[in-house]
Amino acid sequence: MDHPKGLAGIVVDETHISSTKNERLTYAGYSVEEMAKAHASFEEVVYLLWKTHLPNREELEDFRKDLVSKMVLPAETIRLLLYIAREPQHPMSILRTTTSLLGTTNDVDHDEPPKILAKMLTAIAAIIRIRDDKPFLEVDPDLGVADNFLYMMTGKKPDSELSQMFNTVMILHADHEFNASTFTARVVASTFSDYYSCLTAAVCALKGPLHGGANERVFEMLMDIVQGDQDPIDFVKDQMAQGRKIMGFGHRIYKHGDPRACILKGIAEKLAEETGNIDLYNIQQTLADYMLEKTGLHPNVDYYTALIYHCLGLEKETFTLVFAACRTSGWLAHVMEQRREKTLIRPNSEYVGPTDRSYIDDTCIKEVL
Ligand SMILES: CC(=O)SCCNC(=O)CCNC(=O)[C@H](O)C(C)(C)COP(=O)(O)OP(=O)(O)OC[C@H]1O[C@@H](n2cnc3c(N)ncnc32)[C@H](O)[C@@H]1OP(=O)(O)O
Numbered sequence: 001m002d003h004p005k006g007l008a009g010i011v012v013d014e015t016h017i018s019s020t021k022n023e024r025l026t027y028a029g030y031s032v033e034e035m036a037k038a039h040a041s042f043e044e045v046v047y048l049l050w051k052t053h054l055p056n057r058e059e060l061e062d063f064r065k066d067l068v069s070k071m072v073l074p075a076e077t078i079r080l081l082l083y084i085a086r087e088p089q090h091p092m093s094i095l096r097t098t099t100s101l102l103g104t105t106n107d108v109d110h111d112e113p114p115k116i117l118a119k120m121l122t123a124i125a126a127i128i129r130i131r132d133d134k135p136f137l138e139v140d141p142d143l144g145v146a147d148n149f150l151y152m153m154t155g156k157k158p159d160s161e162l163s164q165m166f167n168t169v170m171i172l173h174a175d176h177e178f179n180a181s182t183f184t185a186r187v188v189a190s191t192f193s194d195y196y197s198c199l200t201a202a203v204c205a206l207k208g209p210l211h212g213g214a215n216e217r218v219f220e221m222l223m224d225i226v227q228g229d230q231d232p233i234d235f236v237k238d239q240m241a242q243g244r245k246i247m248g249f250g251h252r253i254y255k256h257g258d259p260r261a262c263i264l265k266g267i268a269e270k271l272a273e274e275t276g277n278i279d280l281y282n283i284q285q286t287l288a289d290y291m292l293e294k295t296g297l298h299p300n301v302d303y304y305t306a307l308i309y310h311c312l313g314l315e316k317e318t319f320t321l322v323f324a325a326c327r328t329s330g331w332l333a334h335v336m337e338q339r340r341e342k343t344l345i346r347p348n349s350e351y352v353g354p355t356d357r358s359y360i361d362d363t364c365i366k367e368v369l
């Protein structure tokens with residue numbers, strides 16, 4: 001019997017959280033394009049993903065205040081982070097350990113999603129600061145969640161234009177139905193394991209270059225082109241001739257273009273102009289045009305964010321951490337939904353190896369039997 005590789009096209013369960021039906025991304029029925037255009041805030045989208053309805057003004061303000069107040073990390077966690085974040089491993093490996101660590105610190109209510117999201121954001125910003133040898137920054141209670149996260153990573157409080165752009169980046173990454181990391185989190189949740197175990201597993205899945213790790217590889221490709229003074233088209237032709245995939249292109253769901261990439265492209269162009277990186281943006285454009293014409297592949301969500309994060313002053317190794325920070329909101333939504341379902345995820349496989357073998361005939365320790 002033929003099985004679709006990688007569960008492609010298989011609907012494994014229902015969800016109320018998000019949909020990519022007909023290649024349109026919606027959160028609880030609202031189009032992400034409409035929300036991005038109307039400058040929805042990250043906290044409003046998190047509320048929507050968790051409760052599947054929008055908050056009223058008062059609920060939104062309370063939710064924002066609650067999240068921001070919970071972004072303060074216990075002193076013990078900061079002490080441990082200062083130690084762990086300086087280890088030489090890749091920042092996503094540091095985040096994997098940190099996520100697990102957050103679940104073991106002596107902190108009450110540790111099963112509470114707002115607290116978990118808030119702590120993850122601060123911990124991610126702290127990892128980035130510590131590795132950059134910059135002082136750890138305190139949360140500003142007057143800023144929103146996305147602004148605080150950006151401030152704690154970069155040390156700069158965003159103006160309203162940057163704040164809108166960064167909120168958009170965060171909401172576009174917040175959820176994506178049963179992608180690999182979310183599905184991983186749901187499998188762990190289905191065993192009734194704890195939230196931090198689900199998130200640690202999700203971070204491990206996001207880290208890989210075929211998933212969230214692609215944004216770092218996109219920037220590496222741009223640097224290879226620029227630093228090697230290479231023609232961008234010759235570069236990708238050569239990569240594909242060697243059987244390599246071009247990072248930031250293609251998607252399991254979107255075969256006619258990722259709706260988020262168009263919005264992110266606009267943000268990348270604006271930030272690239274403002275920060276003197278327009279040459280990198282132009283290279284990305286050249287590559288995107290060539291890839292579409294020659295392979296029919298479109299850029300995915302990781303393609304333009306590589307340039308956006310660079311323009312924000314982040315190191316390429318930390319790009320996937322920012323993705324993890326945004327996606328933690330969606331992971332938590334799915335963990336909550338899966339917990340309500342109370343069913344173990346445990347599919348079947350078809351065994352295709354040899355059968356009816358005799359251990360007694362084949363074992364090397366026959367003589368002692
Ligand atoms: C947040 C996210 O996770 S978004 C995705 C981030 N990942 C990347 O950017 C990595 C590069 N892209 C890829 O590897 C793929 O497009 C995936 C893994 C994202 C999706 O893959 P799938 O749905 O399994 O499609 P699949 O890999 O089978 O691709 C179909 C064909 O297009 C080719 N293809 C797909 N993506 C690429 C690419 N980026 N570069 C070159 N060729 C590609 C495949 O080689 C395959 O060709 P074949 O039919 O001749 O074997």
Ligand SMILES: O=C([O-])CC(=O)C(=O)O
Pocket residue numbers: 175176178179180211252253301
């Ligand atoms: O859905 C997927 O396969 C990958 C993903 O997480 C996204 O595109 O946001």
